Amino acid sequence: MMIEDRLTMMMDGMSVKQLNTFAIDTTAQQIATAHNEDDLMAIWQAAKERLQPILLLGGGSNVLFLDSFAGTVLLNRINGIEVHEDTDAWHLHVGAGEDWHHLVCFALERGMPGLENLALIPGRVGSAPIQNIGAYGIEVETVCEYVDVLDMDHGKKIRLFKDECRFGYRDSIFKHHYRDSYAIVAVGFVLAKTWQPVLPTVT
Ligand SMILES: Cc1cc2nc3c(=O)[nH]c(=O)nc-3n(C[C@H](O)[C@H](O)[C@H](O)COP(=O)(O)OP(=O)(O)OC[C@H]3O[C@@H](n4cnc5c(N)ncnc54)[C@H](O)[C@@H]3O)c2cc1C
Structure with missing residues (x-):
């Protein structure tokens, strides 16, 4: 997958409600999903180049969103x-x-x-x-x-x-x-x- 394809997976101002078990209905500037290590690295580097903070997220059951997140939520979905x-x-x-x-x-x-x-x-x-x-x-x-x-x-x-x-x-x-x-x-x-x-x- 090209880096451009990975970046199009990001969506601006997306709700994180489905991504945390408290179902806090706030937003992240971007949300991206990594299915392998290359995805993780590419999304990480792209966010860093934009000087954006990154929140790595699993099932979202041990995080509490207090406010909208001005950065990239990076979902680790490396399976197998x-x-x-x-x-x-x-x-x-x-x-x-x-x-x-x-x-x-x-x-x-x-x-x-x-x-x-x-x-x-x-x-x-x-x-x-x-x-x-x-x-x-x-x-x-x-x-x-x-x-x-x-x-x-x-x-x-x-x-x-x-x-x-x-x-x-x-x-x-x-x-x-x-x-x-x-x-x-x-x-x-x-x-x-x-x-x-x-x-x-x-x-
Ligand atoms: C109803 C309920 C019951 C629970 N019962 C128990 C219990 O019985 N025993 C127990 O020990 N815990 C329990 N917990 C706590 C919770 O299940 C654990 O903390 C669990 O490991 C969180 O997983 P998560 O994928 O949802 O983490 P998340 O909430 O997604 O992330 C938690 C932290 O880990 C970081 N993180 C996530 N994935 C990665 C990664 N791949 N690499 C590096 N950092 C990462 C995140 O940035 C964040 O800081 C419970 C929680 C709830 C809501």
Whole structure:
């Protein structure tokens, strides 16, 4: 796709109501959708050349628009789920734009347990490591193998393995060091075949 084609996907003064779960009815100057890393880079560079701020958005369930956004909302919709298997585990390489709950269902329907406690958490896969989403005794760090991050200013892709992600309670390195000009483009998960259910304790 030519850069001109990508730029025509942007629409001036478009409503973000459908793009945030609070359904705040305000506008962004431009909205653009990236289906691959080339799109992400091209849209990022074009907005930078216009000196526009950029808001990278997944499912819009952890943002609150207080006012109209005088910049480009960049929707990460890089999709795809690849599964590799070895004797001990299934390894899933998942595009950042995949819907989180869809991933949980995809895995369970194919007999790969491990994500079930995280069912129905809203948002996209690329956002999940940022706050290390969790529920019922499981957090993303339990099943994360790596996170692929694109340095948008230099076009360089970096793979951070789980131990480098500095996961904590609703925290990770992506809230601190790898932010602003970095986009998560894929997440790797490892689901052990020796599965044990993690059951919430009832007190
Ligand atoms: C009803 C409800 C229930 C929830 N339940 C839970 C729960 O049980 N457990 C839990 O942990 N959380 C929960 N959350 C919080 C929410 O689900 C998570 O924070 C989720 O990861 C947000 O995903 P999102 O794609 O909607 O992120 P967005 O709101 O789109 O983005 C959040 C932040 O991440 C940045 N971002 C998004 N995508 C990328 C990317 N690819 N690369 C770099 N930065 C990016 C955005 O710029 C923004 O700063 C809940 C939220 C709601 C509304």
